[in-house]
Amino acid sequence: MEIPDMSDTKLSEKEQRILEAAIHIFSEKGFSAATTSEIAKSAGVAEGTIFRYFKTKKDILRGILIQALNAFSGKLVVSSLEKIFLASEGKDLRSIIREVLYDRLKLLDSVFPMARVVFTEAIYHEDVRDAIYENIISRALEAFEGYCRKAAERGLIRNDLEPQVIFRSMLGNLGILIAQKMLFSSQFAIQDWDKEIDRMTDVILYGIAPIRQPDHE
Amino acid sequence: MEIPDMSDTKLSEKEQRILEAAIHIFSEKGFSAATTSEIAKSAGVAEGTIFRYFKTKKDILRGILIQALNAFSGKLVVSSLEKIFLASEGKDLRSIIREVLYDRLKLLDSVFPMARVVFTEAIYHEDVRDAIYENIISRALEAFEGYCRKAAERGLIRNDLEPQVIFRSMLGNLGILIAQKMLFSSQFAIQDWDKEIDRMTDVILYGIAPIRQPDHE
Amino acid sequence: MEIPDMSDTKLSEKEQRILEAAIHIFSEKGFSAATTSEIAKSAGVAEGTIFRYFKTKKDILRGILIQALNAFSGKLVVSSLEKIFLASEGKDLRSIIREVLYDRLKLLDSVFPMARVVFTEAIYHEDVRDAIYENIISRALEAFEGYCRKAAERGLIRNDLEPQVIFRSMLGNLGILIAQKMLFSSQFAIQDWDKEIDRMTDVILYGIAPIRQPDHE
Amino acid sequence: MEIPDMSDTKLSEKEQRILEAAIHIFSEKGFSAATTSEIAKSAGVAEGTIFRYFKTKKDILRGILIQALNAFSGKLVVSSLEKIFLASEGKDLRSIIREVLYDRLKLLDSVFPMARVVFTEAIYHEDVRDAIYENIISRALEAFEGYCRKAAERGLIRNDLEPQVIFRSMLGNLGILIAQKMLFSSQFAIQDWDKEIDRMTDVILYGIAPIRQPDHE
DNA sequence: TATGAATGAGAATTCATTCAT
DNA sequence: GATGAATGAATTCTCATTCAT
Numbered sequence: 001m002e003i004p005d006m007s008d009t010k011l012s013e014k015e016q017r018i019l020e021a022a023i024h025i026f027s028e029k030g031f032s033a034a035t036t037s038e039i040a041k042s043a044g045v046a047e048g049t050i051f052r053y054f055k056t057k058k059d060i061l062r063g064i065l066i067q068a069l070n071a072f073s074g075k076l077v078v079s080s081l082e083k084i085f086l087a088s089e090g091k092d093l094r095s096i097i098r099e100v101l102y103d104r105l106k107l108l109d110s111v112f113p114m115a116r117v118v119f120t121e122a123i124y125h126e127d128v129r130d131a132i133y134e135n136i137i138s139r140a141l142e143a144f145e146g147y148c149r150k151a152a153e154r155g156l157i158r159n160d161l162e163p164q165v166i167f168r169s170m171l172g173n174l175g176i177l178i179a180q181k182m183l184f185s186s187q188f189a190i191q192d193w194d195k196e197i198d199r200m201t202d203v204i205l206y207g208i209a210p211i212r213q214p215d216h217e
Numbered sequence: 218m219e220i221p222d223m224s225d226t227k228l229s230e231k232e233q234r235i236l237e238a239a240i241h242i243f244s245e246k247g248f249s250a251a252t253t254s255e256i257a258k259s260a261g262v263a264e265g266t267i268f269r270y271f272k273t274k275k276d277i278l279r280g281i282l283i284q285a286l287n288a289f290s291g292k293l294v295v296s297s298l299e300k301i302f303l304a305s306e307g308k309d310l311r312s313i314i315r316e317v318l319y320d321r322l323k324l325l326d327s328v329f330p331m332a333r334v335v336f337t338e339a340i341y342h343e344d345v346r347d348a349i350y351e352n353i354i355s356r357a358l359e360a361f362e363g364y365c366r367k368a369a370e371r372g373l374i375r376n377d378l379e380p381q382v383i384f385r386s387m388l389g390n391l392g393i394l395i396a397q398k399m400l401f402s403s404q405f406a407i408q409d410w411d412k413e414i415d416r417m418t419d420v421i422l423y424g425i426a427p428i429r430q431p432d433h434e
Numbered sequence: 435m436e437i438p439d440m441s442d443t444k445l446s447e448k449e450q451r452i453l454e455a456a457i458h459i460f461s462e463k464g465f466s467a468a469t470t471s472e473i474a475k476s477a478g479v480a481e482g483t484i485f486r487y488f489k490t491k492k493d494i495l496r497g498i499l500i501q502a503l504n505a506f507s508g509k510l511v512v513s514s515l516e517k518i519f520l521a522s523e524g525k526d527l528r529s530i531i532r533e534v535l536y537d538r539l540k541l542l543d544s545v546f547p548m549a550r551v552v553f554t555e556a557i558y559h560e561d562v563r564d565a566i567y568e569n570i571i572s573r574a575l576e577a578f579e580g581y582c583r584k585a586a587e588r589g590l591i592r593n594d595l596e597p598q599v600i601f602r603s604m605l606g607n608l609g610i611l612i613a614q615k616m617l618f619s620s621q622f623a624i625q626d627w628d629k630e631i632d633r634m635t636d637v638i639l640y641g642i643a644p645i646r647q648p649d650h651e
Numbered sequence: 652m653e654i655p656d657m658s659d660t661k662l663s664e665k666e667q668r669i670l671e672a673a674i675h676i677f678s679e680k681g682f683s684a685a686t687t688s689e690i691a692k693s694a695g696v697a698e699g700t701i702f703r704y705f706k707t708k709k710d711i712l713r714g715i716l717i718q719a720l721n722a723f724s725g726k727l728v729v730s731s732l733e734k735i736f737l738a739s740e741g742k743d744l745r746s747i748i749r750e751v752l753y754d755r756l757k758l759l760d761s762v763f764p765m766a767r768v769v770f771t772e773a774i775y776h777e778d779v780r781d782a783i784y785e786n787i788i789s790r791a792l793e794a795f796e797g798y799c800r801k802a803a804e805r806g807l808i809r810n811d812l813e814p815q816v817i818f819r820s821m822l823g824n825l826g827i828l829i830a831q832k833m834l835f836s837s838q839f840a841i842q843d844w845d846k847e848i849d850r851m852t853d854v855i856l857y858g859i860a861p862i863r864q865p866d867h868e
Numbered sequence: 869t870a871t872g873a874a875t876g877a878g879a880a881t882t883c884a885t886t887c888a889t
Numbered sequence: 890g891a892t893g894a895a896t897g898a899a900t901t902c903t904c905a906t907t908c909a910t
Contacts, residue, residue, distance in 0.1 A: 014894085030341055032249030036880060046896045051881060093426060116340065122400065123337055124247055133404045157425050162416070168397075169420045172389030180385075183339065187350045199379070203386045207424035208374050209310060231870095253905060263871040265907080274905060448873085464775055466683030470901060480875045485902060527860060550774065556834065557771055558681055567838045591859050596850070602831075603854045606823030614819075617773065621784045633813070637820045641858035642808050643744060665891095687884060697892040699886080708884060 015053045018043045019067060022060045027113035030120060031061055061121065065128060068118045071111060073135040080107065081140070085147045093156045097201045101174060105197075108178050141167055173200050232270045235260045236284060239277045244330035247337060248278055278338065282345060285335045288328065290352040297324065298357070302364045310373045314418045318391060322414075325395050358384060390417050449487045452477045453501060456494045461547035464554060465495055495555065499562060502552045505545060507569040514541065515574070519581045527590045531635045535608060539631075542612050550616075575601055607634050666704045669694045670718060673711045678764035681771060682712055712772065716779060719769045722762065724786040731758065732791070736798045744807045748852045752825060756848075759829050792818055824851050 011019070021043035025034045036057055040047040054060045080103055088096045108115060122128045141164065148163035157166070177200065180188050190196050228236070238260035242251045253274055257264040271277045297320055305313045325332060339345045358381065365380035374383070394417065397405050407413050445453070455477035459468045470491055474481040488494045514537055522530045542549060556562045575598065582597035591600070611634065614622050624630050662670070672694035676685045687708055691698040705711045731754055739747045759766060773779045792815065799814035808817070828851065831839050841847050 028341070030247060030249055030337075032247060033341075035878085037878090047880090048882080048897060049895055052894070055881095057880065120247075120337060120340055123333065124245070124250075126403075129400055130404075133401060137401075137404075155427055158423075158427050161420065161425060165416045165420055166425050168393045168417075169390055169425065172391075172393040173386055174389070175392060176385045176389040183346055184350060184354075186343075187347075187354070199382045200385070203378065203382055203424065205424045205426040206375075207420065207422045208378060208383050208386065209422040210372060210375050252903085257872095264905090265871055265873095266869085268906065269869075272906095446873095462775070464681060464683060464771075466681055467775075469899085471899095481901090482876060482903080483874055486873070489902090491901065554681075554771060554774060557767065558679070558684075560837075563834055564838075567835060571835075571838070589861055592857075592861050595854065595859060599850045599854055600859050602827045602851070603820075603824055603859065606825075606827040607820055608823070609826060610819045610823040617780055618784060618788075620777075621781075621788070633816045634819070637812065637816055637858065639858045639860040640809075641854065641856045642812060642817050642820065643856040644806055644809050686882085691893095698884090699892055699894095700890085702885065703890075706885095 012053075014043075014045060014049070015063075018045065018050055018053055018060070019063050023064055023113050023117055026061065026064065027116045031057075031117070036060075061117075064114065064117055065121065065131065068111070068114045069131055069135040071114070073139055081143060081147075085150075093151070094201055094205060096156075097170075097204060098197055100170070101177075101197050101200060104174055105177065105181075109181075112178075112182060170204060173204060229270070231260075231262060231266070232280075235262065235267055235270055235277065236280050240281055240330050240334055243278065243281065244333045248274075248334070253277075278334075281331065281334055282338065282348065285328075285331045286348055286352040288331070290356055298360060298364075302367075310368070311418055311422060313373075314387075314421060315414055317387070318394075318414050318417065321391055322394065322398075325391075326398075329399060387421060390421055446487075448477075448479060448483065449497075452479065452484055452487055452494070453497050457498055457547050457551055460495065460498065461550045465491075465551070470494075495551075498548065498551055499555065499565065502545070502548045503565055503569040505548070507573055515577060515581075519584075527585070528635055528639060530590075531604075531638060532631055534604070535611075535631050535634065538608055539611065539615075542608075543615075546612075546616060604638060607638055663704070665694075665696060665700065666714075669696060669701055669704055669711065670714050674715055674764050674768055677712065677715065678767045682768070687711075712768075715765065715768055716772065716782065719762075719765050720782055720786040722765070724790055732794060732798075736801075744802070745852055745856060747807075748821075748855060749848055751821070752828075752848050752851065755825055756828065756832075760832075763833060821855060824855055 018039065022034070022039045025039055025042060028034075036050055037047050039060070040050050043050070050060070054063060081100065084096065084099050084103060118128070118132065122132055144167050145163040148157065148166060151157045152159040177196070181190060235256065239251070239256045242256055242259060245251075253267055254264050256277070257267050260267070267277070271280060298317065301313065301316050301320060305316075335345070335349065339349055361384050362380040365374065365383060368374045369376040394413070398407060452473065456468070456473045459473055459476060462468075470484055471481050473494070474484050477484070484494070488497060515534065518530065518533050518537060552562070552566065556566055578601050579597040582591065582600060585591045586593040611630070615624060669690065673685070673690045676690055676693060679685075687701055688698050690711070691701050694701075701711070705714060732751065735747065735750050735754060769779070769783065773783055795818050796814040799808065799817060802808045803810040828847070832841060
């Protein structure tokens with residue numbers, strides 16, 4: 001697959017329209033099942049036009065991946081997290097985590113189709129996974145470790161846990177929540193998001209074991 | 218997609234061989250990108266033979282889904298969990314959770330290609346999700362709730378948490394671990410599974426907030 | 435282009451039919467201007483069938499080239515020439531050359547479309563030229579040199595000429611004759627082939643300079 | 652194909668540039684395999700510009716053919732031959748033929764790409780052949796017949812040969828030499844052109860039969 | 869029953885030509 | 890005039906499905 005330089009070269013309006021149509025359709029039916037004719041129709045251009053901008057169908061996918069990695073890595077993943085953490089002084093951990101969860105949820109909501117394309121491709125292609133790791137996971141993890149260390153110093157979180165483990169736990173919980181919202185909404189309609197987030201935060205914070213004393217916290 | 222009766226009608230040896238080949242190939246490249254000729258070759262039958270057993274390519278997928286749902290729902294998901302819980306009398310929660318995690322991990326390991334096919338299809342088709350919900354999730358949840366209630370009564374777990382929330386937390390943690398093992402093994406090679414499971418159990422049990430007393434557990 | 439092993443692997447009846455249709459159409463309009471749909475129609479098969487036998491359109495051309503090189507090199511070019519030379523004992527040079535010209539003319543007549551495809555492709559592709567050289571020219575030249583030496587020894591031909599030069603002269607004369615017959619038949623209709631061949635033989639034998647003695651032949 | 656009036660209407664500089672680029676590219680890959688975008692790039696104009704000057708791609712080819720026929724018929728084919736023949740008084744036949752061969756060789760060298768386009772198209776299109784015949788062959792032949800007659804009268808050449816036969820012989824020899832030079836240079840590199848032309852002249856003059864008496868000529 | 873050659877509908881891709889700027 | 894983006898018809902190629910053996 002080979003995803004080239006992630007630099008955010010400006011895209012023409014038409015190129016962007018094609019990419020958006022493709023994201024939508026790839027997201028709905030997967031890369032292989034989508035047809036370029038469909039994408040063209042949805043983008044409102046002639047089928048041939050697609051191939052002016054993208055040499056092959058696979059290149060459309062590459063275009064999406066590049067955009068996705070750019071979007072996730074720089075702007076979204078790290079920076080907004082950073083803001084929350086910077087604004088976290090004095091706040092208690094519960095608030096911070098709630099905010100983080102809300103923020104991530106909102107973020108993934110806004111880019112869900114794109115994310116769906118990226119993750120399903122990741123399932124099949126190691127190079128996509130590598131790119132995801134390099135551009136998103138490793139960076140997010142790095143940033144996260146910094147916050148964890150600080151939080152641990154301040155006594156906000158346990159200092160006997162490795163950040164990776166905490167990261168994984170939060171990611172896992174978040175992932176399930178997203179899946180629930182996006183895929184199983186008819187089975188598990190979530191009415192009260194505040195409450196839902198609260199419960200999740202609670203589990204993340206204190207686990208499922210009985211809480212011994214009402215005095216702590 | 219319409220997944221018909223889940224009854225485990227016996228499959229002929231050839232039918233089974235075709236299904237296995239298809240699971241393998243669908244798992245590697247996805248349903249649309251796989252070709253029937255490839256499946257036939259891998260199954261060691263003529264391409265035409267596939268269509269004696271499965272009217273269309275989609276029917277092969279249906280066959281896989283049926284098998285998968287059967288496998289997950291009845292035999293695997295519930296029963297083995299049950300065993301663990303039944304054998305749990307007297308054991309502490311940490312041991313139980315560790316056992317559950319180990320067990321699920323082993324299970325998913327053994328059926329990973331099949332699970333991969335099911336879950337990627339679930340991403341695209343609501344009816345598959347419905348079938349997954351009906352056959353797996355709702356049953357597992359039901360069983361889980363029973364155990365939770367009992368465990369709560371015995372004072373093993375917090376009684377202020379809804380079983381769903383606990384379920385979600387465990388599922389999320391487990392999901393990430395699977396993804397890490399199956400997809401990001403080159404980035405996060407897990408050497409010491411005992412330790413890894415221990416850490417995860419720890420977080421599930423006690424969360425990430427600072428633990429106040431050494432008296433816990 | 436890469437023309438693979440020239441071994442005469444047997445072709446199925448359908449493969450042969452496709453090749454023949456392709457030879458006909460490539461010969462009429464050239465490789466690029468011919469369409470696979472046209473070839474399929476002319477061969478009486480479905481378009482898809484072509485691609486069972488030839489992975490790409492270019493492979494059809496390759497198939498033709500292989501067949502052509504086989505046909506020209508082994509069976510035709512050398513062997514029939516050989517017969518003539520073997521039967522030449524005692525005959526005078528004029529008869530031999532006439533026979534050779536007739537023979538080659540008949541040969542090229544019978545494979546004209548194929549030859550046309552090969553030569554037009556040779557114009558554009560060095561590898562085709564190389565293959566032609568290796569398989570046809572160098573072999574024919576080699577055989578020809580043998581005959582020339584013998585003929586020179588017997589005093590049938592000048593011994594101060596290099597075989598290459600003789601070869602070139604005969605080939606040139608023949609080439610023009612073929613072109614005349616195949617391409618400019620409406621401008622230069624040849625009525626009396628015996629006479630035509632005679633005149634050509636005469637020029638090949640004695641050149642255009644005035645002949646001094648009426649004693650020749 | 653229909654090649655219209657051969658009059659040398661003046662071409663704009665841009666038109667000429669397009670034609671030259673087209674000659675180059677058609678010559679390398681053939682008419683059908685060449686793309687207008689390629690031609691435009693090579694001519695340094697926009698693709699649309701081509702269609703200002705030539706209504707269709709085929710018209711570019713027509714333009715080349717017209718130019719080629721003009722070039723060959725008038726200026727080149729006849730006139731320079733004429734010069735040689737006019738200057739031939741007193742010279743022996745050998746010198747004349749050598750000069751003619753040299754001259755033609757140099758000529759074809761200089762216009763090889765154009766000639767290649769014309770001749771390959773001639774292979775496929777009768778009207779091109781007709782145009783070649785009308786504009787080049789018939790004129791050249793006519794002129795040639797005149798010289799032949801004179802030469803025969805002067806006793807320079809055999810008078811029992813029809814000029815056509817002589818023409819054909821010279822053309823054939825020349826054709827092979829060109830092919831050798833242009834297409835098979837790696838197999839038959841010609842080092843010493845003087846010698847090569849000499850040998851060819853020798854064969855054209857005296858043929859391949861043993862020369863009977865050292866006394867003649 | 870099993871085969872695999874044949875099919876043809878449909879997919880990706882190319883490219884001459886048009887046309888608004 | 891010149892441009893080059895846009896077009897869509899035509900082309901190559903794929904592959905699920907059929908069917909004669």
